[in-house]
Amino acid sequence: MSDIPQERRVVTAIPGPKSQELQQRRLAAVAAGVGSTLPVFTARVDRGIIEDVDGNRLIDFGSGIAVTSVGASAEAVVRRASAQLQDFTHTCFMVTPYEGYVEVAEALAELTPGDHAKKSALFNSGAEAVENAVKIARAYTKRQAVVVFDHGYHGRTNLTMALTSKNMPYKHGFGPFAPEVYRVPVAYGYRWLTGEENAGAEASAQAIDQITKQIGAENVAAIIIEPVLGEGGFIEPAKGFLPAIRQFAADNGIVFVADEIQSGFCRTGQWFACEDEGIVPDLITTAKGIAGGLPLAAVTGKAEIMDAAHAGGLGGTYGGNPVACAGALGAIETMKELDLNAKAKEIESTMKARLTAMQEKFSVIGDVRGRGAMIAIELVKNPATKEPDAASTAAIAKACHAEGLLVLTCGTYGNVLRFLPPLVIGQDLLNEGLDIIENALAAL
Known part of the structure; x- marks a missing residue:
């Protein structure tokens, strides 16, 4: 190092x-x-x-x-990734698997919120993780609509550009975008017209009203939100907002996805930011802090939801690369030790x-x-x-x-x-x- x-x-x-x-x-x-x-x-x-x-x-x-x-x-990241480089750089997990991928999935099952049975699928980038979370939610619910929030950022692929709220520089001139994406208000306390103390209750009521009237809850596959909105301005949704949206999703069979790509892995002083208000998501997407700088991302969630996609429906040539998996195990080791x-x-x-x-x-x-x-x-x-x-x-x-x-x-x-x-x-x-x-x- x-x-x-x-x-x-x-x-x-x-x-x-x-x-x-x-x-x-x-x-x-x-x-x-x-x-x-x-x-x-x-x-x-x-x-x-x-x-x-x-x-x-x-x-x-x-x-x-x-x-x-x-x-x-970081010493543990360099040590583990270097050792893996000596053994092999790639086989493609979909061709011949390897233990590192399984170890990362086991670590994610242990660290992410909730004590239910969990499974993971590994990818290369945050945008890939979010895109695959949508695929999994659609496969599980047999529905199509996806709900996202004002000021949200979810990536630069075609689908995740549609999910992202900010035009410049992320979306400008790159359309048309993927359909069946709907945007609703978020509790941006500092800019909420009636004050931060009212934002949680009022914004969640507005969002739920829009979903119910404009989309129909029975048509929604997934609700995706960053527990702390990153590119949108490090917005912490006002207290009460996330629990209300989470409950609405649970009541209507909607997959609740916590996008923890920027906020996860100790960044907010908890393993995951959604823990702050006791939120247990159905699916959680991670990347960025997961592997100490090596490209890795994951979707982790309830086993029955994760298993909804047919065999061969999830994957990617480099997803869960063995060197990146070794780096992730080193990063998690460091987070725990320090x-x-x-x-x-x-x-x-x-x-x-x-x-x-x-x-x-x-x-x-x-x-x-x-x-x-x-x-x-x-x-x-x-x-x-x-x-x-x-x-x-x-x-x-x-x-x-x-x-x-x-x-x-x-x-x-x-x-x-x-x-x-x-x-x-x-x-x-x-x-x-x-x-x-x-x-x-x-x-x-």
């Missing part, structure tokens, strides 16, 4: 000359549609530091979008205390929210009107990047700064990163 000093170091402009040179090669060879938040080319990553090709060391508040929760070169749920809660207490203090100083911060190491601030032009301030969000991100702190933006209105530090980041780096954010806000 990498062993980089856990200290920020800025020795060139960001990006530096070697990164700029590589960027010119990239522009000539890589499709323009593939963007990058910060065109700094990575040399090594360890815990809370990204070292670039120019020798700069950046504090990482992104974790590759919540992927490298255990760090990008108690990364507790670490996520420590990160939350540090970040929320600092960010709430900043909110009192800087009126541009309209809301501080999130759980664990999935924290965000929403920036507004005026706290009274809550008009989104995407320009200030971009300016602060740019200022942080120049100082050697990698931060990401998100939100339907492009006005949310999201913080996803690796769960193994040191407390000193965490505070230094927050200092940089505070200085950027002051300079604004």
